[in-house]
Amino acid sequence: MRSIFLSASLLILPVPPFAILLACGSPAVFAQTPVSPKLFAIEPAVAAFSSSVTTNTTDTETASDKQTPVLTSGAHLVAPTRPFSTVGAAVSVGTLGIGGQVAAPLSQRTNLRVEGNFFSYNSATYTNDGINYTGTLKLRSVEALLDWFPFGGSFRVSPGVQLYSGLSAAANLAVPSGQSFTLNHTSYVSSTSVPVTGNAALTTRTASPMFTFGWGNIAPRHGHISVPLELGFVYQGAPKVSMVLAGKACNPSGLNCRDVATDTGIQSNLAAQQKIVSDDIGQYFRFYPVISIGFGYKF
CATH class of the missing domain: 4.10.280 (MYOD Basic-Helix-Loop-Helix Domain, subunit B)
Known part of the structure; x- marks a missing residue:
């Protein structure tokens, strides 16, 4: 059992x-x-x-x-981009002046870009309301932008800020003796003995938001050379204009000449004229245009 x-x-x-x-x-x-x-x-x-x-x-x-590869829009398997793993530089020319740019990747589709621009231009003499202007335009600026490549290609959208704006214009003013001119729609004649002279200045805000879009990656994920093209604007607000006059201004008949710097009536019309010029410029330059093209190389 x-x-x-x-x-x-x-x-x-x-x-x-x-x-x-x-x-x-x-x-x-x-x-x-x-x-x-x-x-x-x-x-x-x-x-x-x-x-x-x-x-x-x-x-x-x-x-x-093992590191998992990332599938990009071009169907290529590539390793994830590490922040600041490389750097690219470019030279450019445009409405902000002659400039240099440096960019570094933050992710597979974003870059941090910093640029600086400068330019100076001496204008020819032009006349407005009987007053002759001879001036110099200066462009000085520093910008920081975030480049986003939404489709993984060369097209980018770039919000940013103009950290420093040195955009300014300075002009010498002159009214030849015996010539008529207008301040706030009031006519005067420049004295034959002490002609009217002066100066004017235009300034903008130091820092302003900006937005651009364009094509070209200064720090490309593949290759080294790029040709960046950029379009957009800087919202700088209305520029400020100041005007100072000296000499003597007479009535339209050439009589009753008064010192421009001390006469209250002339100074009141000068202040009103200054506002008219500021408003006219503000209509066109609240949004400063940004157009540039350059050549870049990734190191």
Whole structure:
């Protein structure tokens, strides 16, 4: 009876023979009991399964340690771009002047770009309301922009700020003796003995928001050379104009000449004329246009 029970246990239970031996407590009984050959095939199968699990686990851990590539719009697998991993520089020319730009990547589709521009221009003499203007225009600026490439190509959208604006104009004013001129729609004649002279200045805000868009990546993800084109504007508000006059102004008949710097009536008309000029300029230069083209190289 005990032998029958032992044989049935060996055929049914998926345990090694020595466990049955210990359970029964008699080596002799185990030795006399026939054991199915199928039981001896269990241990090699378990060993093979354990080895497979270990191998798969190791492969999975090894693969997870590797950096996962990113699929770009051009269907190329590339590693993620590390911030400031490279730098590009460019020279440009445009409405802000002659400038230099430096850009570095922040992510796969964004760059941080900083630029500086300068330019000076001496204008020819022009006449407005009988007053001759001879001036100099100066452009000095520093900008910081975030370049975003929404489609992964060369097209970019770039919000930013003009950190410093040195846009200014200065002019010398003169009214030849005996020539008529107008201040706030009031006519005067420049004195023949002490002609009217003066100066004017135009200034803008030091810092202003800006927005541009264009094509070309100064720090390209592939290659080294770029030709950036940029269009947009700087919202600088209405420029401020100041005017100072000296000399003597007479009535239209050339009589009753008065000192321009001290006469309250002339000074009142001069202040009103100054506002008229500021409003006229403000209509066109609240939004200063940005147009530029350049040549860039990534190091």
